[in-house]
Each structure stands twice: as structure tokens, then as C-alpha cells.
Amino acid sequence: MVEILVLIKQVPDTNARIEIKDGKADLSMVKWITSPYDEYALEVALQHKEAVGGNVTALTLGPARCDKILKDAKALGVDNIARIDVPEGYLDSFSVQSMLAEACSSLGAEIIYCGKAAADTNAGSTGPGVAEKLGWPSVANITNIIFGDSSLELMQPSFEGQAKIGVNLPAVITCDKGMGEPRRANVKGIMMAKRANVDLIGVETVGGNTSVVGHASPPDKPPGKSFDGSEHVSTVVKLLRDEANVI
Amino acid sequence: MSEIIILAEVINNTLKESTAEIVTAALSLGENPILIVPGTSPDSAASMAATYEGVGSVIALQDDCFSTFDSAAWCEAIASVAPPGHLLTSSSSMGKELAARLAVSRNSTIIQDVIKIEGSNITHPIYSGKAHETVSLNGPSVMTIRSNVFKQSGNGGSASISNVNTSSNLRTSLKEMVAKASERLDVSEADIIISGGRGMGSPNNFDKLYSIADKLGAAVGASRAAVDTWEEIPHSMQVGQTGKTVNPSLYIAVGISGAIQHLAGMRTSKYIVAINKDGTAPIFRHADYGIIATWEEALPILEQELGTLLG
Ligand SMILES: Cc1cc2nc3c(=O)[nH]c(=O)nc-3n(C[C@H](O)[C@H](O)[C@H](O)COP(=O)(O)OP(=O)(O)OC[C@H]3O[C@@H](n4cnc5c(N)ncnc54)[C@H](O)[C@@H]3O)c2cc1C
Ligand SMILES: Nc1ncnc2c1ncn2[C@@H]1O[C@H](COP(=O)(O)O)[C@@H](O)[C@H]1O
Numbered sequence: 001m002v003e004i005l006v007l008i009k010q011v012p013d014t015n016a017r018i019e020i021k022d023g024k025a026d027l028s029m030v031k032w033i034t035s036p037y038d039e040y041a042l043e044v045a046l047q048h049k050e051a052v053g054g055n056v057t058a059l060t061l062g063p064a065r066c067d068k069i070l071k072d073a074k075a076l077g078v079d080n081i082a083r084i085d086v087p088e089g090y091l092d093s094f095s096v097q098s099m100l101a102e103a104c105s106s107l108g109a110e111i112i113y114c115g116k117a118a119a120d121t122n123a124g125s126t127g128p129g130v131a132e133k134l135g136w137p138s139v140a141n142i143t144n145i146i147f148g149d150s151s152l153e154l155m156q157p158s159f160e161g162q163a164k165i166g167v168n169l170p171a172v173i174t175c176d177k178g179m180g181e182p183r184r185a186n187v188k189g190i191m192m193a194k195r196a197n198v199d200l201i202g203v204e205t206v207g208g209n210t211s212v213v214g215h216a217s218p219p220d221k222p223p224g225k226s227f228d229g230s231e232h233v234s235t236v237v238k239l240l241r242d243e244a245n246v247i
Numbered sequence: 248m249s250e251i252i253i254l255a256e257v258i259n260n261t262l263k264e265s266t267a268e269i270v271t272a273a274l275s276l277g278e279n280p281i282l283i284v285p286g287t288s289p290d291s292a293a294s295m296a297a298t299y300e301g302v303g304s305v306i307a308l309q310d311d312c313f314s315t316f317d318s319a320a321w322c323e324a325i326a327s328v329a330p331p332g333h334l335l336t337s338s339s340s341m342g343k344e345l346a347a348r349l350a351v352s353r354n355s356t357i358i359q360d361v362i363k364i365e366g367s368n369i370t371h372p373i374y375s376g377k378a379h380e381t382v383s384l385n386g387p388s389v390m391t392i393r394s395n396v397f398k399q400s401g402n403g404g405s406a407s408i409s410n411v412n413t414s415s416n417l418r419t420s421l422k423e424m425v426a427k428a429s430e431r432l433d434v435s436e437a438d439i440i441i442s443g444g445r446g447m448g449s450p451n452n453f454d455k456l457y458s459i460a461d462k463l464g465a466a467v468g469a470s471r472a473a474v475d476t477w478e479e480i481p482h483s484m485q486v487g488q489t490g491k492t493v494n495p496s497l498y499i500a501v502g503i504s505g506a507i508q509h510l511a512g513m514r515t516s517k518y519i520v521a522i523n524k525d526g527t528a529p530i531f532r533h534a535d536y537g538i539i540a541t542w543e544e545a546l547p548i549l550e551q552e553l554g555t556l557l558g
Contacts, residue, residue, distance in 0.1 A: 018377040125347035132351035137418035161427040209386035226537035230544035237552040246497040
């Protein structure tokens with residue numbers, strides 16, 4: 001039985017407007033969703049279990065509002081759902097990764113899947129960071145997997161084409177799109193998930209070494225020039241050469 | 248004493264130009280940064296890196312593990328030669344993965360996609376560029392530097408080079424390289440990108456984009472609607488929230504409406520050109536130069552004009 005762990009994060013809906021209030025992002029009005037790449041990670045974790053057997057746990061680190069995405073994962077068919085309870089607010093990569101890594105080892109994980117990047121941070125730091133903390137190999141941005149009992153064969157896009165990479169467990173894999181559309185929950189799954197319990201995982205709080213000074217909206221670009229009609233294509237080509245200097 | 252360390256971006260023993268931008272970023276944190284040049288035979292890349300102005304010294308780091316990318320092995324090799332202090336590298340996808348590991352191995356925090364450094368205040372985009380976050384550092388950190396943001400440093404320098412050999416164990420194995428179907432440039436590699444959306448009408452019409460791309464030395468990208476609608480347009484071409492984030496000098500969007508998830512992948516391009524028949528399409532609000540026209544009318548003229556200009 002492989003212990004399969006999948007890291008999922010709750011993030012603001014990618015359509016949400018990010019309002020800045022008193023120099024900080026105001027998220028009080030946003031709708032919260034499972035980070036899009038984490039849906040692929042969940043799909044891969046479930047496929048792993050279907051291919052070779054195992055037990056799938058979905059783990060998140062966040063405040064109580066994050067139970068929603070855990071229940072959504074439960075409805076898709078994961079076996080266990082767990083959360084490291086932290087208060088609302090900023091945590092830097094070092095504290096997030098240290099706490100996640102500790103929880104992953106206490107849960108006995110042998111393979112960890114996560115998203116290639118979260119939709120809020122866009123960082124792609126967590127998978128490799130957790131792997132380093134655990135002393136495990138990691139492979140990032142995977143688009144396809146062949147599951148073995150104690151090893152995996154992974155497809156990873158590279159600038160030269162596609163690399164086929166072999167890795168032995170334990171390992172951390174960050175998932176890109178590619179393994180098919182993530183499954184949707186059925187009614188039975190949704191009913192079961194309603195009654196599911198979230199295991200609260202206690203880990204030692206780890207402090208970081210950065211703090212947030214503030215958020216700002218990206219500076220507005222000066223308004224562009226708009227031209228009506230294809231006869232202006234030559235004007236734009238001239239501007240690209242003489243004003244923008246990019247061709 | 249805490250040092251400033253730069254990890255050069257090197258692919259197949261060739262130094263990438265983005266390294267010169269990282270040098271500039273590093274110099275805003277402190278003087279005489281140490282530049283590490285990894286490779287299976289790093290000497291010529293190291294000689295070139297030594298000419299970057301402001302660099303204090305260069306370490307040519309030879310290790311056979313650099314023949315294929317394995318973040319654990321690379322991290323081990325680099326960590327063994329990098330002294331304590333801030334470490335900066337490129338925000339390519341390899342750079343980001345490696346940097347995340349290095350940060351943990353140095354007990355520090357990683358800040359990805361840095362666009363501004365002011366004292367110990369570091370700014371980077373979050374929420375797909377919908378906001379900028381400034382954090383303050385209370386200790387050494389690891390940062391990746393967005394390309395096309397910092398100026399390249401000059402090349403009148405002559406730093407001393409030392410050679411270090413390590414032998415780190417690969418933890419993954421490269422079984423096979425499946426070559427790309429075409430020799431076309433990837434969007435994440437290109438300095439000019441021309442992308443097509445659902446408005447292109449059919450995948451065959453992307454040929455028009457390819458012939459313009461050939462004139463410009465550009466890569467061809469696509470919106471998710473194009474990728475999802477047409478099998479011929481692979482996901483590797485997708486730009487946006489669930490595709491690639493690109494930061495070219497010039498981005499030309501053709502028949503793309505400019506949905507927020509598409510903008511998430513390309514809004515930081517230096518110049519944006521939009522060609523769309525609908526003057527109210529949101530893409531025009533982000534374009535430096537907008538042309539309200541169908542692609543059927545506009546692209547032949549564009550190709551011809553570029554032909555005259557660029558030969
Ligand atoms: C979670 C999530 C993630 C997503 N990720 C991405 C992503 O990574 N990348 C992405 O692109 N989208 C993404 N999307 C989808 C996004 O919301 C839009 O649906 C998509 O970008 C629309 O693509 P489009 O502009 O090509 O198509 P449309 O919105 O259909 O626009 C087509 C445009 O073409 C114009 N047009 C039509 N005919 C012509 C003509 N003959 N000449 C010139 N112009 C013409 C029209 O005026 C229109 O503006 C995501 C959505 C979600 C929910
Ligand atoms: N707080 C968290 N809880 C659970 N998983 C997380 C958390 N933060 C990041 N992850 C996972 O790590 C991936 C990459 O996140 P990031 O490094 O922030 O881009 C996400 O897609 C998640 O799978």
C-alpha cells in the first residue's frame with residue numbers, strides 16, 4: 001500500500017479582482033477555490049491509487065475556510081483529508097514548507113503530488129522545497145506518468161522537447177496539465193464528503209525570515225494607441241521600429 | 248561576512264544572457280558578488296561571466312551531474328560551494344525549482360520573480376500580476392530575477408576565476424529525450440511572440456502566424472480557447488494562467504479577446520500589439536498598439552511590411 005499524499009491550496013478565484021485597501025490586498029470579498037493545478041495533482045494522485053493501489057490523503061495548510069477544498073477533494077474520492085491549522089495571514093516559504101514537510105513525514109507519505117504553481121503566489125517553490133526538506137528527489141511540471149510499484153516514469157516538457165524521467169519513491173512530483181481533465185464529483189461522493197472529518201495535524205509552528213511590507217496594484221501602463229482599420233498596420237510596424245525599438 | 252552570490256543560468260555549458268541582468272540586480276544588494284557558473288565543462292562560460300562589470304569573482308563549478316537537470320543533485324553541488332548570504336538566479340522554470348531547493352538547504356526563504364530591489368525591500372508580482380507584493384528581508388534569502396526587468400550589466404570586467412570540481416549523485420534518471428515535433432522556438436524561450444486565439448477560426452490559419460513568426464524570429468503561442476478547441480494546437484503553446492507565463496519584448500495577440508487568465512500569462516510583456524475585429528475587446532485596454540481589423544485583412548499587410556523592413 002503506497003501512502004499517497006496530495007498537497008492542495010485554497011486560493012482566490014482566478015477571475016477575482018484583487019482590491020488593495022490600506023496598502024494590503026483585501027481578500028474579504030473573493031470567492032475561494034482549489035488552485036487550478038492542484039486539481040491536476042488530485043487527479044494524478046487518484047490515478048496512482050487506481051493503477052497500483054494505495055491510500056490517498058489530501059493535505060492543506062491554512063485556516064478553517066480551507067476545509068471547503070478538502071471536502072471537495074473527499075467528494076472526488078480521496079481517502080483522508082487533513083489540515084495544518086494556521087491563522088489567516090502571511091507565512092513565508094520557509095515556514096510553509098517546513099510545516100508541510102513535517103506533516104508529510106508524520107503521515108508516512110511515500111509519494112507527494114502538488115501543483116506546479118499556486119494561483120496566488122505563482123511561485124512553484126513548495127514542491128521542490130518540501131522535497132529538499134525531506135531529502136527526496138523532485139521532478140517538476142509533469143504532464144504524464146506511468147505508475148510502478150516503487151518507481152515512476154514521468155514526462156516533462158523541456159526546451160529541447162519532452163524528457164522521459166525515471167525516479168524511485170519516495171519523491172515529490174509537481175503537476176502540470178496533461179493527465180486528462182480532472183474528474184468531477186458525483187452525488188454519492190458529495191453526500192459522503194458532507195459527513196467527512198478533517199483531521200487536524202499538529203506541527204510545531206515555524207517562523208520565517210521575511211515579512212510583508214505591503215501590496216500595490218501594478219502601475220498602470222500609459223494608455224496605448226489604437227487604430228481603426230488594417231490600413232494602419234504599416235503605422236504600427238513603424239512605431240514598433242522607431243518608438244518601441246523592438247523589431 | 249555575508250556575501251552576494253549569483254548562480255549563472257547555463258544551458259549545455261552556454262551562458263544565458265539573462266545572467267547579465269541578474270548581475271545588475273545583485274549589485275543593488277551589495278558589492279563584488281560571487282558568480283557561480285555550473286557545467287560539465289564550465290570554463291568558457293566562466294570566462295565570459297568574468298567580463299560582467301561589478302562581479303567580484305567567478306567560481307567555475309564542474310560536476311558531471313550538470314549533464315541533465317536534477318534539482319536535488321544540482322542543489323547539492325551548488326550548496327557545497329556557495330557561501331552564506333543572498334543568492335540570486337534566473338526565474339526560468341529550472342531556475343525557480345533549483346532556487347526553491349537552495350533556499351531550504353540554506354534555511355532561508357525563496358522569493359520568486361523579483362522585479363524590484365530597494366534596500367532590503369523586495370517586490371515581486373502575485374495573483375498572476377494583479378498585484379505586487381513587497382516583502383522585507385530579515386536574513387539571507389534566495390531570489391529568482393524576472394527577465395527583461397533589470398538592465399544587463401556591461402562587459403568590461405575581468406574577475407578572477409577559480410575552478411571547483413564536485414561529484415554529486417543524480418537522484419533521477421533521464422531515460423529518453425523525445426525531440427520536439429518541430430524545430431520551432433518555444434514561447435518561454437522567445438523574445439517576440441505572436442499568439443492566435445479562437446478568432447483565428449481554424450488551426451490551419453495558424454500558418455499565417457508561423458510565416459510572420461519566421462520573419463521576426465518569433466515563437467507562436469495560443470490562447471486556451473484555441474488549444475482546447477483544436478487538437479493541432481498543443482498545450483505547450485498555451486499562454487496564461489494554466490499555460491506559460493511569458494515576458495517577451497513584444498507580444499502580438501491575434502483574435503484573442505484578452506480574458507483575465509490570458510492576461511495573467513503575458514501582461515508584463517514590454518510591448519503588446521492587439522489585432523482584433525472587436526474594438527471593445529478587453530485586450531485593447533492592455534495593448535500599446537491596437538489594430539481594430541480582422542486578421543484576414545491585417546496579417547497579409549503585416550507580413551508584407553515586415554518583409555520590406557526585415558528582408
Ligand atoms: C481556471 C481557468 C484557467 C484558464 N487559463 C487560461 C490560460 O492559461 N490561457 C488562456 O488564454 N485562457 C485561459 N482561460 C480561458 C479564458 O477565460 C478565455 O476563455 C480564453 O482566454 C479565451 O480565448 P480567446 O481570446 O482565444 O477566445 P474568445 O474569448 O472567444 O475571443 C476570440 C476573439 O477573437 C476575435 N475575432 C473573431 N474573429 C476574428 C477575426 N476574423 N479577426 C480578428 N479577430 C477576430 C473576437 O472579437 C474575440 O475577441 C482559463 C479559464 C479558467 C476558468
Ligand atoms: N498552504 C498550502 N497547503 C497545501 N499545499 C500547498 C500550500 N501552498 C502550496 N501548496 C502546494 O504547492 C503547490 C505550489 O505552490 P507555490 O509554491 O506557492 O506555487 C500548490 O499548487 C500546492 O499544491
